[in-house]
Amino acid sequence: MRIAVYPGSFDPITNGHLDIIKRASKLYDRLIVGVLDNSSKSPMFTSLERKSMIDEQIKDLPNVSCDVFSGLLVDFAKQNGASVIVKGLRTVADFEYEFQMALLNKSLNSDYETMFMMTDSKYSYISSSMVKEVAKYDGELEGLVPQEVIIKIKDKIH
Numbered sequence: 001m002r003i004a005v006y007p008g009s010f011d012p013i014t015n016g017h018l019d020i021i022k023r024a025s026k027l028y029d030r031l032i033v034g035v036l037d038n039s040s041k042s043p044m045f046t047s048l049e050r051k052s053m054i055d056e057q058i059k060d061l062p063n064v065s066c067d068v069f070s071g072l073l074v075d076f077a078k079q080n081g082a083s084v085i086v087k088g089l090r091t092v093a094d095f096e097y098e099f100q101m102a103l104l105n106k107s108l109n110s111d112y113e114t115m116f117m118m119t120d121s122k123y124s125y126i127s128s129s130m131v132k133e134v135a136k137y138d139g140e141l142e143g144l145v146p147q148e149v150i151i152k153i154k155d156k157i158h
């Protein structure tokens with residue numbers, strides 16, 4: 001069974017993340033979305049709120065599940081029996097950092113492969129921070145994040 005994890009902060013999940021999840025779910029028997037519980041990033045949403053927004057979006061994808069994790073990604077992958085880490089690459093600017101993380105993860109545990117998927121060009125400019133920035137100034141969020149997430153962001157801000 002081919003099991004992969006797709007890790008991130010997902011604060012909040014964007015249409016770019018969702019595009020990677022849908023495409024990766026076709027390549028693996030099981031895909032586990034790993035939400036990093038990282039208090040040092042002072043997130044807008046708690047890890048459980050982030051998980052619940054993801055659960056809503058993946059409910060029609062039977063081989064995809066979501067879990068919160070803390071600690072090392074390779075340990076989370078191991079606990080879930082995964083051998084692949086999926087990451088999305090948006091621009092060349094992502095490459096250097098992602099390359100470094102992939103090598104670090106490989107050095108921590110050589111059993112894991114990192115698979116990079118090119119983000120669809122129509123989402124290549126989206127990031128969770130930019131979404132929060134647009135929301136802060138009441139900008140249009142349509143097309144950047146799913147409808148349910150727009151509601152949650154507005155609830156949080158107002």
Ligand code: COA
Pocket residue numbers: 007008009010011014015016017020036071072073074088089090101104105119123126127128129130
């Ligand atoms: N579409 C839209 N946005 C995307 C995207 C996509 N396909 N892929 C990435 N992004 C955005 C993310 O939302 C994030 O935006 P933000 O900086 O505004 O929050 C940004 O690009 C960076 O994404 P990523 O590199 O995946 O960082 P992350 O903070 O979401 O996740 C972890 C980082 C969780 C993968 C990493 O910190 C980790 O593995 N931590 C566990 C500890 C560990 O094992 N450390 C050792 C290895 S580094």
